[in-house]
Amino acid sequence: MPSELTTHDVKIPGIDELSVSIGVPATWATRELDEPPSFLAHMPSEDAGPFGDNLVVGIERLGPDAPEDLEELQGLFYAQAFANVPDFHAIDDRPLEVAGVEGWLRVSLQTAPPGITAVNRQVFTRRGDLLVTISLTTMALRDREVDGLFQNILDSCTVVTTEGDA
Structure with a gap:
């Protein structure tokens, strides 16, 4: 498992008042999705x-x-996941500080159609009317390795407000 993280600044078009700085394993490929x-x-x-x-x-x-x-x-997101994601199983669901403020952790298992089980770790935090979501998905067989990686990624995370009180 790569241990060296490279910092990336995440900005979303149309949302100028907030950005996320996050560490990603140095060998991983990155891109912005539309x-x-x-x-x-x-x-x-x-x-x-x-x-x-x-x-x-x-x-x-x-x-x-x-x-x-x-x-x-x-709770609304959780209900939506149970209603829309086949074979969704919650493993952990609790408050967790994210980048220095109140946040929420959800860890779940779900099976993709070819029968492969994935583990999804998500944290959510809210800044005003903005919701920041960080999600790491891996195969269940790699869960033990990825648990430490997820914590390292969260430890590297900062949420930066650039205007007003986002």
């Missing part, structure tokens, strides 16, 4: 084989009807 707007980092195919880990960082503006309470907001 739909949904997000940052993606993934293991190179020569290291990953058919089971590569990937990290997704998203920043999205919440609507005016979104709950203010992070636990209530997380």
